[in-house]
Amino acid sequence: MFRKKNTAGVNSDEIRAILDEKKAKMKLSLKACAHCSLCAESCFLFMGHNKDPKYMPSYKFLNSVGVLYKKKGNVDKQDLGEMRDLVWERCVLCTRCYCPIGIDIPDMLALARRICRSQGVYPQYDRE
Amino acid sequence: MVKAERKPVQEIFDAINGYGKVLNVGCGGCVSVCLVGGQKEVNALNAELKVHLEKAGIRKRIDGYTVERQCNESFLKELDSKAPEYDCLVSMACGAGVQHMAQRFSKIPVHPVVNTVSIGIDKDLGMYEERCRACGHCVLGYTGGICPVTRCAKGLFNGPCGGTNGDNCEISNEIPCAWLDIYKRLKNQDRLGDILKVRPHMEWQNQSPRTIIQEPYERRYLA
């Protein structure tokens, strides 16, 4: 559904600068993912959530960094908030996921977290 | 997880005194969860320090940055290009994180801004209780799941001392005696025999850093 973007408080240039720093690795990773879903079974959260595809390492990576890249950093707070739930609540960055092609998925998810953090979006452990 | 508490602001202020450019580094791991050293706390501390500096009429640059986990190299290296811009780094992580950062950026002075207190449980929002001191030889199996290292003032392994004060420890009327609790729990489980066996005392002397390699990885590192 169409939603009007509210880009207040988001610095897209800053996001693009961070994406640029890792551009080569990110582009290669996005291109290389063969959607084979072999990474899935190495993620204990995927296994622990009845193999819910939303917990697949590749899903998490394509729907965070992949989106940021496609939108060239033009996202709003709501997008980042949804991404926060994805990259923090569905991943603990245990760095144990295994990709047969060699994509460093945790590094990519850490990049998504870094971008969220740069815009002041991070988990609120004191939320009651 | 690891629990920590903030050092008094004056101590932090004294530590960074004399450095022109300071980077305050938060950790997205345990210290974020116990609300002392995550991104939010980095911002809060920096704001507090800036007020302090202004009052004292001191000009200094204080920036903040939070990495996912200071105890993991793949996240810490994110600071490689940033850290050398600063005269001093302060860390809001636990002692392990501080040391890891000090080792990686060994030319730059690193100061801790939290005191690492314990391995503990979350009692409630912002309230944590110590449960373990990582002694390296867990005895919970025969003590009914109550840690004598953490809970007993003397860290005794073979039953209570002679000072037990009613139900309490001799050091305070408010602290229950760990060994009484151990006794009660084991009695309930009909396992009192477990504490009749004499256990060797803990060899606290000659401690050196304990490095562990999980068994499936032994071939990888010890070959």
Ligand code: SF4
């Ligand atoms: S790093 Fe995240 S995605 Fe990878 S195995 Fe761990 S929890 Fe799963």
Ligand code: SF4
């Ligand atoms: S550096 Fe310390 S506080 Fe941070 S994640 Fe590691 S153990 Fe936890």
Ligand code: SF4
């Ligand atoms: S005996 Fe106590 S301090 Fe030692 S590992 Fe077990 S819980 Fe931790």
Ligand code: SF4
């Ligand atoms: S009174 Fe109990 S808790 Fe206190 S030192 Fe003696 S045995 Fe330990």
